[in-house]
Amino acid sequence: MNAKQQSLQELQQIKQMMERSSKFISLSGLSGISAGICALAGAWFASQKIHCWQYGDCQFGDLINDTDRKVQNEVLLIAILTFVAALATSFFFTFLRSKKTGIPLFGTTTIRLLWNIAIPLVAGAFFLIRSMQLDQYELITPGCLIFYGLALVNASKYTLGEIRFLGYGQIILGIINLWFIGNWVIFWVAGFGVLHIIYGIVMWYKYERVSRINNDTND
Amino acid sequence: MIQMINPIEKLNKTFDSRVRLGIMSTLMVNDKINFNDLKELIAVTDGNLASHIKSLEESGYIKVNKGFVGRKTNTTYAVTKAGEKAFQQHLGALEKMIKAMK
Numbered sequence: 001m002n003a004k005q006q007s008l009q010e011l012q013q014i015k016q017m018m019e020r021s022s023k024f025i026s027l028s029g030l031s032g033i034s035a036g037i038c039a040l041a042g043a044w045f046a047s048q049k050i051h052c053w054q055y056g057d058c059q060f061g062d063l064i065n066d067t068d069r070k071v072q073n074e075v076l077l078i079a080i081l082t083f084v085a086a087l088a089t090s091f092f093f094t095f096l097r098s099k100k101t102g103i104p105l106f107g108t109t110t111i112r113l114l115w116n117i118a119i120p121l122v123a124g125a126f127f128l129i130r131s132m133q134l135d136q137y138e139l140i141t142p143g144c145l146i147f148y149g150l151a152l153v154n155a156s157k158y159t160l161g162e163i164r165f166l167g168y169g170q171i172i173l174g175i176i177n178l179w180f181i182g183n184w185v186i187f188w189v190a191g192f193g194v195l196h197i198i199y200g201i202v203m204w205y206k207y208e209r210v211s212r213i214n215n216d217t218n219d
Numbered sequence: 220m221i222q223m224i225n226p227i228e229k230l231n232k233t234f235d236s237r238v239r240l241g242i243m244s245t246l247m248v249n250d251k252i253n254f255n256d257l258k259e260l261i262a263v264t265d266g267n268l269a270s271h272i273k274s275l276e277e278s279g280y281i282k283v284n285k286g287f288v289g290r291k292t293n294t295t296y297a298v299t300k301a302g303e304k305a306f307q308q309h310l311g312a313l314e315k316m317i318k319a320m321k
């Protein structure tokens with residue numbers, strides 16, 4: 001029995017080394033949850049502003065007189081702030097996790113992961129900037145969802161594989177959104193908010209909660 | 220336990236160390252890796268890692284490639300065909316052992 005356990009342990013070590021050396025596994029589920037919450041907050045502010053500007057039914061009284069350009073800039077600012085907040089909070093939780101697992105945050109696997117995320121995202125960014133210049137604002141939400149989804153699917157080979165399903169979800173939502181342009185808020189909330197939070201909870205439950213229990217029994 | 224054939228003889232003695240096992244597992248899934256990354260992954264001292272690398276190199280399981288990144292030397296390691304085969308046989312032997320003892 002002892003020899004069997006030894007072999008099993010050895011196989012487990014091999015598996016662990018293969019994963020550790022080829023994948024970025026410190027990505028925390030909490031990062032997904034925090035990014036989702038940022039997206040929800042951002043969507044709320046942006047939709048308030050836009051609604052306000054369209055119908056004038058809000059407390060920001062001065063907004064009614066705002067010019068189109070000003071509203072556009074403000075919404076863009078909200079988008080950028082949301083993106084930065086989501087990035088910062090998810091980085092924070094992943095940083096904490098890498099401390100806990102003892103795997104350095106910046107290594108070959110991290111660079112490989114970031115590069116593979118960047119390819120679809122940068123291509124998407126050009127596409128969206130050009131869409132805005134051509135006043136095709138309707139394409140922004142579906143574009144964000146689709147390119148972000150592609151980035152996640154591409155990234156799944158270099159980090160925890162489950163992120164692929166989050167990617168599929170974003171792509172599907174983005175494509176459906178192309179035919180329901182007016183409901184962009186719903187799709188934005190569902191994709192960047194709800195899907196992120198569900199993914200984060202599932203991942204946290206699957207990996208981090210278990211490792212916490214393991215640590216407790218080891219102590 | 221008594222009547223089973225002894226699969227242990229197929230287990231490769233070279234991989235009978237946590238460090239060497241770690242080096243081989245890592246190299247199986249990476250085209251190449253440098254000394255510092257390897258050291259961080261396996262969490263060993265320089266000297267310890269160097270001696271295990273040396274023994275794997277002598278067995279012909281890994282190859283060493285000395286190069287430069289800018290002006291700094293950069294030594295990378297990669298698995299050889301023989302190393303790949305030996306490691307897969309080792310895995311197979313482990314698997315058989317576990318199955319035999321069910």
